[in-house]
Amino acid sequence: MSDTPMTDTAASRAAQPFVLPHHPIRDALTGSVASIAFTFIVVIAVGLIWIGPKFVSFGNVSIVGTFLIVPLIVGAFAGFALLAGVVDLSIGTIVGISAAIFAYFILHQWGVLPAAGITLGVCLVIGGLNALAIVRFGADPIAATLGMLTALRGITWVLCGNQRMIPAFDIDYFTLINRQVLGLPLFFLVAILLTLIAAVIVARTRLGRHLQAVGGDDRAAARAGISVQGVRTAALLLSAVGGGLGGIIYVGQLGSAAGATGLGLEFQVYAALMIGGYSILRGGVGNPIGGALGLLAVAGVSNILDLKAISPYYVNIIVGLLLLAAVLLDRFRGGDTYE
Amino acid sequence: MTLDRAIDAMPAATPLRLRLEGWGTPITLLVVWLLLIAATGLYRPDFFAHQTVLAIAFTMSITGVLAIGQGIIGISGGFIDLSQPACLILSGLVAVRLSEAGLPLAVVFAGAIIVGMAWGALNAAIVVAAKLNPVIVTLATNFIGLAALYLVFQLAQVPNDSEIYHMGRARFLGLPVIWWPMLVLIVIVGYLVHYTRFGRRMTAVGGNRFAAKARGISLKTTRFATFMAAGGFVGFAAVLFASAAGPFNPSSAITLQLSVIAAVILAGISLAGGRGSFWMLLLSVGFLSTIPTSLVFFGLSSDNQSIFQGTLLMIAVAIDGYRARRGSP
Numbered sequence: 001m002s003d004t005p006m007t008d009t010a011a012s013r014a015a016q017p018f019v020l021p022h023h024p025i026r027d028a029l030t031g032s033v034a035s036i037a038f039t040f041i042v043v044i045a046v047g048l049i050w051i052g053p054k055f056v057s058f059g060n061v062s063i064v065g066t067f068l069i070v071p072l073i074v075g076a077f078a079g080f081a082l083l084a085g086v087v088d089l090s091i092g093t094i095v096g097i098s099a100a101i102f103a104y105f106i107l108h109q110w111g112v113l114p115a116a117g118i119t120l121g122v123c124l125v126i127g128g129l130n131a132l133a134i135v136r137f138g139a140d141p142i143a144a145t146l147g148m149l150t151a152l153r154g155i156t157w158v159l160c161g162n163q164r165m166i167p168a169f170d171i172d173y174f175t176l177i178n179r180q181v182l183g184l185p186l187f188f189l190v191a192i193l194l195t196l197i198a199a200v201i202v203a204r205t206r207l208g209r210h211l212q213a214v215g216g217d218d219r220a221a222a223r224a225g226i227s228v229q230g231v232r233t234a235a236l237l238l239s240a241v242g243g244g245l246g247g248i249i250y251v252g253q254l255g256s257a258a259g260a261t262g263l264g265l266e267f268q269v270y271a272a273l274m275i276g277g278y279s280i281l282r283g284g285v286g287n288p289i290g291g292a293l294g295l296l297a298v299a300g301v302s303n304i305l306d307l308k309a310i311s312p313y314y315v316n317i318i319v320g321l322l323l324l325a326a327v328l329l330d331r332f333r334g335g336d337t338y339e
Numbered sequence: 340m341t342l343d344r345a346i347d348a349m350p351a352a353t354p355l356r357l358r359l360e361g362w363g364t365p366i367t368l369l370v371v372w373l374l375l376i377a378a379t380g381l382y383r384p385d386f387f388a389h390q391t392v393l394a395i396a397f398t399m400s401i402t403g404v405l406a407i408g409q410g411i412i413g414i415s416g417g418f419i420d421l422s423q424p425a426c427l428i429l430s431g432l433v434a435v436r437l438s439e440a441g442l443p444l445a446v447v448f449a450g451a452i453i454v455g456m457a458w459g460a461l462n463a464a465i466v467v468a469a470k471l472n473p474v475i476v477t478l479a480t481n482f483i484g485l486a487a488l489y490l491v492f493q494l495a496q497v498p499n500d501s502e503i504y505h506m507g508r509a510r511f512l513g514l515p516v517i518w519w520p521m522l523v524l525i526v527i528v529g530y531l532v533h534y535t536r537f538g539r540r541m542t543a544v545g546g547n548r549f550a551a552k553a554r555g556i557s558l559k560t561t562r563f564a565t566f567m568a569a570g571g572f573v574g575f576a577a578v579l580f581a582s583a584a585g586p587f588n589p590s591s592a593i594t595l596q597l598s599v600i601a602a603v604i605l606a607g608i609s610l611a612g613g614r615g616s617f618w619m620l621l622l623s624v625g626f627l628s629t630i631p632t633s634l635v636f637f638g639l640s641s642d643n644q645s646i647f648q649g650t651l652l653m654i655a656v657a658i659d660g661y662r663a664r665r666g667s668p
Binding site: 132150274337 | 486558611644661
């Protein structure tokens with residue numbers, strides 16, 4: 001009873017160590033984007049030295065970029081959920097199921113826009129179910145979305161039927177998705193634009209600040225009058241919509257949806273996002289630009305090994321080691337210590 | 340010493356209501372399982388056949404032993420061991436190579452278990468030395484391990500007519516031989532966790548590691564012990580897996596992972612640590628292993644299996660979270 005809030009704050013203020021004030025340049029050099037930017041530059045440098053100038057040629061970047069369109073978009077949206085402290089492991093299978101639904105309606109001549117609308121609607125329902133379990137009932141995000149991942153993969157297999165795939169070829173849509181602009185895939189540029197928009201949302205808008213506050217310390221955020229449940233629900237809905245967009249684009253790229261579309265995508269995306277400064281266990285850290293650089297760095301490594309005809313399994317070994325290094329770095333920067 | 344005893348001793352008197360409350364989950368699980376069996380049997384009376392029991396028992400044995408390892412990690416506060424697939428395949432490969440060399444079954448078991456424990460020790464070493472969360476560490480070691488295994492082999496299989504080959508196909512009292520060790524291990528581990536000093540310390544570390552540390556329990560020792568024990572169980576499961584699964588490649592164990600995690604959560608072993616009974620694994624593993632066979636009898640393809648498993652997992656986790664939030668046991 002003697003512990004009034006007044007004495008509490010006074011005591012903690014007395015124990016406060018000296019903290020360097022924020023400075024834009026120092027923040028940029030030590031912030032979470034700095035280490036991934038450095039890694040990215042190293043990857044580019046290694047590529048230039050080992051492969052030569054053709055590593056950064058339009059042709060090569062265009063090939064890498066085509067494969068990165070879906071991971072970049074999915075990653076930008078999934079990053080919102082990571083920031084809010086609710087990791088959504090089901091994104092890979094949301095990509096799979098939305099590809100199947102979209103392909104189904106294209107096959108039955110519904111047209112691209114209605115099909116996309118229905119697909120995104122289903123994704124909102126899936127995101128809502130995730131939010132119901134995690135936000136409303138307090139289920140653990142990793143375990144709950146693991147359940148969602150399994151269930152959706154089963155539904156995707158069933159939707160694809162005995163042929164194991166749904167053909168969905170719409171010539172106008174196919175041309176649009178695979179269009180090249182300035183020597184690069186149009187949608188690769190769109191994905192980068194989306195990443196930049198996400199970065200602005202995180203850094204400059206009320207929603208972004210709320211996401212960071214809720215992920216960093218949900219109790220403090222609640223006391224500050226932020227609706228923790230609302231922000232987390234919004235984050236999970238956004239992450240599901242990102243998966244939906246990914247599935248819709250996949251169908252445009254491949255001309256069909258298969259039962260295995262998006263299989264394992266969640267690990268590919270989250271490994272890269274963690275290398276890029278996000279954390280799947282605590283919210284409030286990370287930045288869409290860092291996440292995108294993480295995806296680009298991993299894609300660069302796998303491209304180098306590809307061009308050198310080295311077994312692709314080395315990529316996973318390198319990604320695993322980078323992941324451990326990134327998490328260790330995050331801990332040194334103030335991340336959670338586990339004992 | 341008195342503090343030590345306080346943590347090692349069972350609470351003397353538990354109110355009757357609480358004691359009965361603890362039986363809610365097992366009874367629910369048992370009723371749901373029996374309903375599933377009854378429904379399938381009514382729809383297709385040929386469900387009640389020896390072949391069905393054999394199929395379910397085969398699925399149970401490997402999942403059950405893996406679930407012990409996963410449960411140990413969970414109850415001690417390590418959350419989830421995502422590297423079980425890599426560990427299982429590595430130990431399985433060792434078992435195959437040892438049996439190819441014509442060594443007796445005991446050596447095959449010993450080799451696989453030792454390799455599994457070494458894998459656990461590696462995970463624990465990274466967790467303890469770098470003070471990183473086990474989820475991310477095991478995610479990374481699984482990534483690295485499976486990739487490295489692909490560099491070593493593409494397809495492996497125990498030699499025909501070897502001891503281990505026959506073990507995977509033999510029966511004992513009408514059930515597969517490999518089912519019995521699973522039963523014995525779950526019963527023994529369930530006893531050890533509840534009634535030995537080490538078991539209760541492990542649970543205490545999972546429940547509140549700072550409180551456990553304050554009472555003089557070494558977190559590092561516990562972490563090493565739990566990860567190595569869990570790895571040992573994966574090594575044991577790997578021998579069963581190699582004996583019964585036929586040819587396997589490094590990706591063969593990935594689908595097992597989910598059933599194992601689902602079994603542990605359904606059994607009420609809290610992933611946040613500190614709570615759960617291993618005996619419940621018999622019910623949850625049995626229930627989850629019945630689902631695929633039942634679906635086949637209902638005429639549904641095995642694709643539907645993951646829909647049921649995933650939905651069940653989500654519901655179980657939601658209930659788990661809801662209970663934790665309410666603060667009741």
